[in-house]
Amino acid sequence: AIFCLAAHNPGRQFVAGKVPLGLKRKGLRVLVTGGAGFVGSHLVDRLVARGDSVIVVDNLFTGRKENVMHHFGNPNFEMIRHDVVEPILLEVDQIYHLACPASPVHYKYNPVKTIKTNVVGTLNMLGLAKRIGARFLLTSTSEVYGDPLQHPQVETYWGNVNPIGVRSCYDEGKRTAETLTMDYHRGANLEVRIARIFNTYGPRMCIDDGRVVSNFVAQALRKEPLTVYGDGKQTRSFQYVSDLVEGLMRLMEGDHIGPFNLGNPGEFTMLELAKVVQDTIDPNARIEFRENTQDDPHKRKPDITKAKEQLGWEPKIALRDGLPLMVTDFRKRIFGDQDSAAT
Numbered sequence: 001a002i003f004c005l006a007a008h009n010p011g012r013q014f015v016a017g018k019v020p021l022g023l024k025r026k027g028l029r030v031l032v033t034g035g036a037g038f039v040g041s042h043l044v045d046r047l048v049a050r051g052d053s054v055i056v057v058d059n060l061f062t063g064r065k066e067n068v069m070h071h072f073g074n075p076n077f078e079m080i081r082h083d084v085v086e087p088i089l090l091e092v093d094q095i096y097h098l099a100c101p102a103s104p105v106h107y108k109y110n111p112v113k114t115i116k117t118n119v120v121g122t123l124n125m126l127g128l129a130k131r132i133g134a135r136f137l138l139t140s141t142s143e144v145y146g147d148p149l150q151h152p153q154v155e156t157y158w159g160n161v162n163p164i165g166v167r168s169c170y171d172e173g174k175r176t177a178e179t180l181t182m183d184y185h186r187g188a189n190l191e192v193r194i195a196r197i198f199n200t201y202g203p204r205m206c207i208d209d210g211r212v213v214s215n216f217v218a219q220a221l222r223k224e225p226l227t228v229y230g231d232g233k234q235t236r237s238f239q240y241v242s243d244l245v246e247g248l249m250r251l252m253e254g255d256h257i258g259p260f261n262l263g264n265p266g267e268f269t270m271l272e273l274a275k276v277v278q279d280t281i282d283p284n285a286r287i288e289f290r291e292n293t294q295d296d297p298h299k300r301k302p303d304i305t306k307a308k309e310q311l312g313w314e315p316k317i318a319l320r321d322g323l324p325l326m327v328t329d330f331r332k333r334i335f336g337d338q339d340s341a342a343t
């Protein structure tokens with residue numbers, strides 16, 4: 001059953017898609033699903049700072065209240081604990097749809113739930129966007145390219161994805177979410193945007209979510225060996241979270257649907273990443289090799305020509321500059337404020 005939880009700023013006269021160019025954006029009503037998570041909470045900070053009324057819808061599966069608690073008490077901020085697999089009624093101008101576990105450990109934990117979140121959850125948010133005429137942005141993923149046979153990956157590449165593997169709940173789920181988004185655009189004239197996000201790191205990442213950057217940083221701080229899976233020669237491209245948030249906002253505000261790759265083209269093997277972590281935290285940190293997980297993509301690097309040309313966007317923060325910012329946050333969360341002040 002649909003139930004009404006919030007009707008924000010009922011006096012507002014326009015929807016995002018119909019805002020005349022140049023009109024002051026202050027005071028937009030924005031829904032961020034998954035807004036209590038890592039990326040979502042940084043996005044919320046930017047939206048609140050520019051004067052928007054922000055509603056976060058999050059079931060707190062991998063998100064944390066602590067990520068958005070600094071906005072509690074702000075009349076322009078509201079958090080609703082809700083699962084996007086269930087319908088919801090809200091009135092907003094823009095929807096950033098992020099709700100979905102992102103780390104392999106989390107999305108494999110309950111694969112059927114991951115599929116439902118990607119398919120039914122995205123369907124509900126598109127239905128909501130259609131009813132209220134809101135602009136809808138989907139956060140898809142570089143995983144739609146699977147184990148890519150084209151390198152670097154361009155948006156026109158259709159991917160090399162295993163439909164029956166342990167990652168399929170996530171990558172096929174996101175591919176379906178993209179399909180749904182385009183079908184609502186074509187069929188219901190919905191204003192949509194699609195971002196394909198490449199590996200992103202930064203403060204507020206879950207400490208034990210199993211992703212490689214959070215694992216290495218937490219391990220180095222705890223004086224545990226860095227666990228390199230497989231031979232460590234597989235590559236990823238790591239983007240600092242503020243660069244991603246800037247890209248998402250430009251995409252939402254711009255005129256282009258996408259899909260757009262949003263990632264940092266700086267490509268690292270896992271062994272090179274381990275070296276950067278050693279240089280940043282502890283040169284004596286040991287490396288331990290572990291068996292790799294199934295279907296692990298061998299390489300990944302975005303071609304961001306399209307985002308550069310159409311959004312005027314490119315990442316600004318290199319791994320060696322962004323990593324220390326994350327380390328400061330992890331230090332505080334692992335050891336507490338006092339210890340971190342001393343180290």
Ligand code: NAD
Pocket residue numbers: 033034035036037038039040057058059060061062063064082083084085097098099100101102103117121139140141142196197198199200201206
């Ligand atoms: P995250 O796990 O920190 O955040 C996801 C948020 O969604 C969490 O707050 C979680 O509680 C919430 N959520 C999950 N299932 C939900 C449901 N059914 N209903 C309501 N809320 C739900 O992950 P993140 O890194 O912040 O990722 C955000 C989005 O970006 C995801 O859609 C992810 O697929 C996408 N993405 C992230 C990366 C990355 O490297 N961080 C890369 C590619 C794509």
Ligand code: UDP
Pocket residue numbers: 002086087088089090123124125126127128129130131
């Ligand atoms: N939906 C929602 N909030 C709304 C409007 C729709 O959660 O404000 C859900 C609705 O329950 C449905 C989905 O979005 O499951 C798709 O809605 P749509 O109207 O596009 O399709 P239909 O309801 O006709 O299947």
Ligand code: UDP
Pocket residue numbers: 103104199210211212213215216227228229230232234236270292293296297
């Ligand atoms: N990885 C690793 N050690 C870890 C965690 C991950 O070597 O402790 C590797 C993993 O095998 C993959 C890469 O790091 O090749 C990125 O994994 P992650 O889970 O961060 O993201 P993915 O890009 O696979 O979604």
